[in-house]
Amino acid sequence: MDSTEGQTILLVDPDHDYLEWATKHLSAEDLRILRCDQADKAIKVVEKATIDLVIADMSLQPFDGLELLSRIRQTAPNTLVILTTGFPSTGQVIEATQQGAHDVMRKESLAFELRPVVESALQLAGERRDADHTDPEVQQLDGRVKIIGVSRALQDVFKVVGRVARSDAPVLIFGESGTGKELVAQAVHEYSPRRQQEFLAINCGAIPENLLESELFGHEKGAFTGAIAKRAGRFEQADGGTLFLDEIGDMPLSVQVKLLRVLQDGTFSRVGSNETQKADARIVAATNKNLAEEVAAGRFREDLYYRLNVVEVKLPALRERPEDIPLLAEYFLQRITRKNGMARIKLSGEAVTALQAHRWPGNVRELENTIARACALASSNVLLPTDIPLATAPGASRKSLKAAIDTLLDAMPAGNGHRWINEEICSRTLEKNDGDLKQASIALGISTAEFRSQLRKS
Numbered sequence: 382m383d384s385t386e387g388q389t390i391l392l393v394d395p396d397h398d399y400l401e402w403a404t405k406h407l408s409a410e411d412l413r414i415l416r417c418d419q420a421d422k423a424i425k426v427v428e429k430a431t432i433d434l435v436i437a438d439m440s441l442q443p444f445d446g447l448e449l450l451s452r453i454r455q456t457a458p459n460t461l462v463i464l465t466t467g468f469p470s471t472g473q474v475i476e477a478t479q480q481g482a483h484d485v486m487r488k489e490s491l492a493f494e495l496r497p498v499v500e501s502a503l504q505l506a507g508e509r510r511d512a513d514h515t516d517p518e519v520q521q522l523d524g525r526v527k528i529i530g531v532s533r534a535l536q537d538v539f540k541v542v543g544r545v546a547r548s549d550a551p552v553l554i555f556g557e558s559g560t561g562k563e564l565v566a567q568a569v570h571e572y573s574p575r576r577q578q579e580f581l582a583i584n585c586g587a588i589p590e591n592l593l594e595s596e597l598f599g600h601e602k603g604a605f606t607g608a609i610a611k612r613a614g615r616f617e618q619a620d621g622g623t624l625f626l627d628e629i630g631d632m633p634l635s636v637q638v639k640l641l642r643v644l645q646d647g648t649f650s651r652v653g654s655n656e657t658q659k660a661d662a663r664i665v666a667a668t669n670k671n672l673a674e675e676v677a678a679g680r681f682r683e684d685l686y687y688r689l690n691v692v693e694v695k696l697p698a699l700r701e702r703p704e705d706i707p708l709l710a711e712y713f714l715q716r717i718t719r720k721n722g723m724a725r726i727k728l729s730g731e732a733v734t735a736l737q738a739h740r741w742p743g744n745v746r747e748l749e750n751t752i753a754r755a756c757a758l759a760s761s762n763v764l765l766p767t768d769i770p771l772a773t774a775p776g777a778s779r780k781s782l783k784a785a786i787d788t789l790l791d792a793m794p795a796g797n798g799h800r801w802i803n804e805e806i807c808s809r810t811l812e813k814n815d816g817d818l819k820q821a822s823i824a825l826g827i828s829t830a831e832f833r834s835q836l837r838k839s
Contacts, residue, residue: 388503389413389430393423393437393449394465403436403491407499420449427453432460433506434483434499439466439473447473450480461502465491471528474536475572478543485540487531494533528564529709532702538565538694545692546572551644553629553689554667556696559746562667563627565694569665570623578622581615586631594636595652604653616649619662629689630670630681637682644688664689699741699748706737709745713752726756728764735766807835 392403392414400416407414415430417423420441426432435453439446446464453460461483466473474485483502486494528535545552546569554562563582570580588596595604599614615624626632632640643649644664648657666689675681699706710728718726728736741747755769794801806825814820822832 387411388433388506389415390499390503391423391426391432391435391437392416393420393435393441393446394418395438395441399488403495406492406496412503420444420446423449424452424456427457427460432457434461434463434502436463436465436495436499439464439469447476447480450477450482454481459506461506463498463502468531469536471530471539471568474539475543475546475568478540479547479572485536487533487536490533527712528561528568529712530702530705531708532697532705534697534702535705538696539568541692541694542568542572545569545694547574549663550691551663551689552665552692552694553672554665554694554696555672556667556669557698557744558669559744560696560698561745562696563625565696566623566625566627566665566667570625570663573623573663575622575663579619580623580625581619582625582627583615584627585636586628590633590635593633594639597636598639598649598658599651601651601653604651608653611651614649614651616643616660616662617658620660622662624662624664626664626666628668629666630668630672630675632681634680634682637685641682641685641688644685699744703737706741706748707733709748710736710752713749714756717753717756721756723756724762726759726762726764729766731766732764732769735769735771739771803835807832811836 388411390407390412392400393416394400394403395418397418400418404414404416415426415432417426420437421443423435423437423441427435435449437446437449441449446466450462450464453462462481463484463486464473464477464482465486465488467488469485469487477485483505484498486498528539530536542565552566552569554565556562566582567580570576583596585593591605595608595612595614597614597616599612599617600608602608602611626640639649643660647659647661649660650657672681672686672690676683676686699709707728710733714726714728718724736748736751743750751769751771755764758770759768807821810821810824811818814824818829818832822829825832827835
């Protein structure tokens, strides 16, 4: 381990076997490793010795890891803290990040990830050792946003939310449809000083161009046909709070110009009025489009793009975090059965495997709908793979077939390809049908005699 000369790590965990493993795993020349099993003991060590890095479990006695982090920040603000836990919740990761945790790590990933994270932390601690840095006071927040997942990719999103929530900087969330962009926007609001004020959302792609400007900025009575009374727009309604602009990539250019003005100086005018209005709304936007490509194509203003993209959050697709699928499926199962007064339904292990193997082009939203359909059609309290209606995206089967054929052609030996393909198809079909000649021949659409003939040639 590099850059550890004269540095000290404190390990805090109630599991003595883990303490022993972590000590051996992190051992390095000139690196001192101290250990204790309780949070109050850890504070006493930090008060007496210069500790560069504390690695502490979330579940400690007599107070938890978040409280330990808070006390360390007060006692030794230059000491870095890494928190570890089995299944960190959304709130834990965001709050820990806001309170100044260097990282939050899952216990099961430590064998692969702990050492490089610690090396990075010790390098930073070395650079800060002689500096007198203290972070501003951080409030502890009690979030209500439910984002399910323990994958590293999603934990990284939580950390960005924790860091950016305290500021008023615009946030731009990128992600495929159904990945939960609005939930992330809600988390930014809920963990911000604006959480007591309004969080308003508007889908820029779902409102006609001639009405979107009025929806955002309001209108005066008689400004257009149907404007029978003066109406405040979303910016005024979200004053002091957060305005979430979903599908910002679909916003017409004419409205983009007016949005840019609001981002620049906080002013706008209602439709049909020359009077200038002011509103203090924090902007969080989201899109499933590549806005850089939209800018290049002239469909999105470059200046607006840079105004919005002060902090960028990239939400992973569900297929990129398969370890979260069982947790999400279980969450949806419980919510749907409880809401509808149904008996408890469980997922079989085979069903979980099938869910994790699916590509989920519709992401979390598709998974939720799939679980809802499975619950509605369930004939028992255990869902099997056959009970789960997995949809196939249009064109997906053809693309998969084309990819399979390409792979087959790449592997085909020169000069004897036709016979080789027949052999491979026949032998693989027989394997898939557990050696049953009749079922294999039915699958290929040939007689059993023809199938035997093909096998003899192979």
